[in-house]
Each structure stands twice: as C-alpha cells, then as structure tokens.
Amino acid sequence: MKIARQEARTDMKNRPETGAAAPTFMPLYEQIKTLILRGLQEGEWRPGQAIPSEHDLAGRFRVSQGTVRKAIDELAAEHLLVRRQGKGTFVASHKEPRMQYRFLRLMPLQGEPEYPDSRLLECRRARASSEVARLLELKPGDGVVFLRRILLFKGEPTVADDIYLPGTIFRGLTAEIFNEYRGSLYNLFEMEFGTRMIRADENIRAVPADAEVALLLRVPRGTPLLCVDRVAYSYGDRPVEFRRGMYRTDRHCYRNTLS
Amino acid sequence: MKIARQEARTDMKNRPETGAAAPTFMPLYEQIKTLILRGLQEGEWRPGQAIPSEHDLAGRFRVSQGTVRKAIDELAAEHLLVRRQGKGTFVASHKEPRMQYRFLRLMPLQGEPEYPDSRLLECRRARASSEVARLLELKPGDGVVFLRRILLFKGEPTVADDIYLPGTIFRGLTAEIFNEYRGSLYNLFEMEFGTRMIRADENIRAVPADAEVALLLRVPRGTPLLCVDRVAYSYGDRPVEFRRGMYRTDRHCYRNTLS
C-alpha cells in the first residue's frame, strides 16, 4: 500500500516503484489506478459491490481525495467502475441493463430493442486450433471449451455463435450451468468463473451462408450474413474468449457509433 | 460572457441563465463547455487552431482555472478539442492522421493499414427522397448534393459510396473542388464549407451485390457485401450527411472495438 509519492516528497518527482529505476514519469493517480485495478483483478471487490469511499481510499493510499478521484474518474470512463452519487462507487457488472447492449450491437430495423433468447446446441471440450490458439494466446492443442448457441429474437433464429474459451478458466462450464442461467453469457462468466469481459475487438465481414448455418438460421444457402469475429479481453488485456457470430440482417442490423 | 455563477455567489446554487427559472442543477463547468462549444460552432476558432489558454479562459469567464480545465477535459474526451502539453489546446481537425481511421473502419485482413484513393463518379444536385429527408431532417424535395465515389485500396475498388448532403450547406460543391482536394472528404468539408463532422451512427447489414454495384466493385452479382448506412452529425447533433457504403470484404474487414 506504500506508493512512490512517499519518496516523491523528497525529490519532488513521481517515479514508478523505487523512484529512481525507471526514467519515465508516472503520475500518482496512475499508480492509484493500478492499485485499484489490482483489487478488481484479484477479486477484492466483486462485480456489483461497492469499493471503499474516496475518503477511505485517500487515507489508505496516503494521497489527497482529489488524486483518488482522478483515478476513479478514469476507471469509470473505461466502464470498470460505476459512480452513484450519494451511494458510492461500484464495480461494473454485466448484470446492469445498460451493459447488455454494449456487447450486443444487433438492433431491429424497426421497433424497440429487445433481448434475445439463447439456445445452447453444443458444449464440449476441444483442442485449440492454431487460429484459436493464436487469438487466445494459447498453444495449439491446449484445452478449450467450445460452445455453439443460437440467439432468437421474437422466436426467430438470428445469430449463430461458435464460442471458444480457455480450458484453464472455464473447465467447469457445462450445458446444465448454461441452461440454468438467466441473463447474458458474460454475466454468467463473471458470476460463476470470476472472469469479467471488459473490452472486445470485432472484425466484421459479409459472407454467404454455408449449408450448416443456413439450416440453423433458416435461410437459403448463400444468403449474405454478417460474420462477426470477436476477441474479448479481461483485465490486463488478457484474451479470454473468441467467438465467431453469423448474423441474419434481414430484420436487424449491427449498430455502431463513431466518435 | 457573464455566467450564472455570478448570481450563484449569493444564493450558493448554480442554475442555468437567471439562476431561478430552471429547477435543474447545472454545474459551472457545463456552462463553460457550452460557451466554448458556441465558439467552435460559430467558427471563432477554426480546426487546427489553438483556443485561448486555460488561464485566459478562466479570466474571461470569471471562474477558476480548474473549472475551465474540467470543461476542456470533457470536450477533449469527445474529440472536439486536442490537448498538447506545453503548446496549448487545439480545435480537432480531420487533417490529423489519427482522425482518419475513426471514420473509416475498413482494415486489411493482412498487412498494415493503408489510405485509399478516391475516385469521383458523379456529383450533381438532386431532390431529397422521403428517406433522405427524414435522415437529414429536411423536407422531401429539398435540394441536396449527391456524390457517388469509389475507394480503392492498392488500386482495387473496395468501397462504393452514395453520399447525400444538404443543399443549403454544400451548394458550392463541384467535381472540380473534389478532385483538386487531397485528404479526406471530411477534411474538405471542414476546410471549404466550415462544417465539421463530429459523430456518426452506422447501421450495418449484409446484402448481395446488385448489377450496378457488382460492376463498380468488380465482383459477381450476388456477392455478399457490407451495406453501411451512415448519418454523420455536426455540432449540436445536426445531421449533415447521409451515405450508403457498399464494402467488399474479401480482403478487408470492418473493425470495431466494444468497451
């Protein structure tokens, strides 16, 4: 819990750790950010729970409240924490409704957004292909958990997902667990496996439906579909999911905001 | 240049304008944000130019530097301003290289990102259809400027864009202006027409290439393409462009980050 500013008092410079080894400037609030991040990563505070008040953290870290405040501000901007005036600061969770649409960008062309139903088709252990291994930073042949599922909007099959998860983390995942769970998959992951998805990269292409997917989505073979390849990351930019989603876009579209 | 906090000194509450009419709380820095935004919108400071220093603005608005700082922080987070330590705060511009890829999400499947060449196929006056009018908040039949262009990566035609612009703003746009310009279209818009795109919403679907687009992109009819419908907004959420882009995704993909 000791941080560099203790030394900084004397030499008036904030440097990481020892205050002399690294030549780069590291602001105090960055160090506080790192400490809070560590608490999140190690599960000291769990999703949905409150972290200590700014005043408490300032005392614990021996810095001013304003410095803690700036650290929390940035973590809140990254959606890792959620501030609630008068109540406290909370660890972000995929249970909150506002989180749902950040990782599901499919919107109906007409009408209001709606939650899809999920139907699991397959759940088994497998070996990582070279592609999956590369994306998840595993070795080819490492154990993975493979899921195949369908998302249905108003009963219409709309998305077919193939999902690959590192076996070391998700060893215990079974069809039973999946089916007993209500809420999003990422909510299940954070509740049952202590792994929170905080960011994802998606690569989107247009491809013709092959025979298998055509059957699942009930469209003719060759129908243009969105092919959405996603790698999702947890704390520390650790990749913990690869999924390939095939999206029907006759009644929905992928919505994105550029800014 | 007078703001509500002058009154706030007495009643210790910051309220918009008169300090009594509106029942909602409006922080000082929000009011400063609005004032800076007005300067941007009215062209008091132009893209690429520096705005006054925090110290100057604090004096001008009669608030502390910290309050100006918070206002600028938020505008910088929205990419309307760019801070440069030691130099000043600058109006964001589409001329900066880092801006380019914020509004062009097409990346090569292999290899480094590259800038496309642009080829104008058509530039004419037209009347807004009901769909275009709705999206641009015009009346059906209002004058619009229509552009059709191709983007080529390494000489390969990859994107076909149909672009609709409000006639009132872009009346003077001609093929000559377009062709003489190097740099992005949005750079041209902000330089020649004083209109800066600051945000855009995109709706993405997978569609088969029709005969016309197939010819332009040199693909067989029916080839799956991304259809990207974009509405771009300027200051004050004013829609100022609608474009429909058809993207080949055999060598490129649309890249997106969820967070």
Place this chain on the structure above:
DNA sequence: TAGTGGTCTAGACCACACG
C-alpha cells in the same frame, strides 16, 4: 443526521515546447 460522490476554488509545483 451522517455519509457518499460532485463542484469549485486557490495555490504550488512539475513536465514540456519554444525561442
């Protein structure tokens, strides 16, 4: 009434760019 986050201030000092 107490505790939380949110706003605002005033001032000191640091890092960076430029002449």
Place this chain on the structure above:
DNA sequence: GTGTGGTCTAGACCACTAC
C-alpha cells in the same frame, strides 16, 4: 526564461441517498 498544459493538495460547500 516564459508560457502552456499536467499534477497534487487542502478545504469549503452542494446534491443525493439512506436511515
């Protein structure tokens, strides 16, 4: 050296929530 943004502090007060 001067001016810019960046960090950090200490303290006052406001708005919101809960008890």
